[in-house]
Amino acid sequence: GENVEQHPSTLSVQEGDSAVIKCTYSDSASNYFPWYKQELGKGPQLIIDIRSNVGEKKDQRIAVTLNKTAKHFSLHITETQPEDSAAYFCAAFSGSARQLTFGSGTQLTVLP
Amino acid sequence: ETGVTQSPTHLIKTRGQQVTLRCSSQSGHNTVSWYQQALGQGPQFIFQYYREEENGRGNFPPRFSGLQFPNYSSELNVNALELDDSALYLCASSGTRRGLHNEQFFGPGTRLTVL
Numbered sequence: 001g002e003n004v005e006q007h008p009s010t011l012s013v014q015e016g017d018s019a020v021i022k023c024t025y026s027d028s029a030s031n032y033f034p035w036y037k038q039e040l041g042k043g044p045q046l047i048i049d050i051r052s053n054v055g056e057k058k059d060q061r062i063a064v065t066l067n068k069t070a071k072h073f074s075l076h077i078t079e080t081q082p083e084d085s086a087a088y089f090c091a092a093f094s095g096s097a098r099q100l101t102f103g104s105g106t107q108l109t110v111l112p
Numbered sequence: 113e114t115g116v117t118q119s120p121t122h123l124i125k126t127r128g129q130q131v132t133l134r135c136s137s138q139s140g141h142n143t144v145s146w147y148q149q150a151l152g153q154g155p156q157f158i159f160q161y162y163r164e165e166e167n168g169r170g171n172f173p174p175r176f177s178g179l180q181f182p183n184y185s186s187e188l189n190v191n192a193l194e195l196d197d198s199a200l201y202l203c204a205s206s207g208t209r210r211g212l213h214n215e216q217f218f219g220p221g222t223r224l225t226v227l
Contacts, residue, residue, distance in 0.1 A: 001171075034215065034216075036218075041220075042220055042221075043116070043202055043204075043218035043219050043220045043221050044155065045218070046215055046216070046217065049215065089154050089155070091154075098167070098168040099157040099170055100145070100216065101157065102147075104154050105153070105154050
């Protein structure tokens with residue numbers, strides 16, 4: 001089945017700096033890659049996603065890149081703010097397995 | 113438009129007992145997926161229901177079962193609870209777009225503690 005690895009597990013940045021979180025996946029049939037933000041005591045919230053026919057997608061301060069050949073995708077957050085502090089999860093949807101597989105998460109802390 | 117809701121918020125059970133968790137999907141969504149999230153880990157897929165039928169299952173034993181109702185709300189049932197079942201149980205709903213995987217919107221979860 002699909003295996004998604006996520007790095008780093010923790011990340012601290014100064015307010016205003018950029019943050020990058022990286023994920024790799026194993027199933028070449030995976031075709032949908034969402035990113036979720038999860039605040040303490042809440043469910044995951046979809047912040048951006050990308051499909052396999054696109055290499056990059058941007059939404060204001062957040063961008064995602066996908067390299068299908070290398071089977072990795074990354075989340076980029078620019079001009080970080082304290083409210084960006086949360087756990088971030090990448091995921092991959094495998095059409096063959098018909099399920100969404102999550103990475104183990106990155107705890108992002110933005111220091112004021 | 114109401115979002116995904118789950119009940120109860122918290123639950124404490126003892127080993128061997130049975131539990132039922134409930135989820136109301138977002139308005140207009142006909143697909144519900146259930147996930148188990150252990151502390152410090154990513155969510156793990158349990159199963160998905162589409163139009164009242166199971167539409168995919170992860171690597172969970174048969175004592176994890178579910179239902180979806182005509183209004184697309186759903187239940188997750190866990191029998192013979194084990195200590196390792198302690199986790200946050202998340203429900204996610206999604207709509208239908210032909211030929212594409214659909215965005216999943218999560219509820220706040222039910223925190224289950226098994227003693």
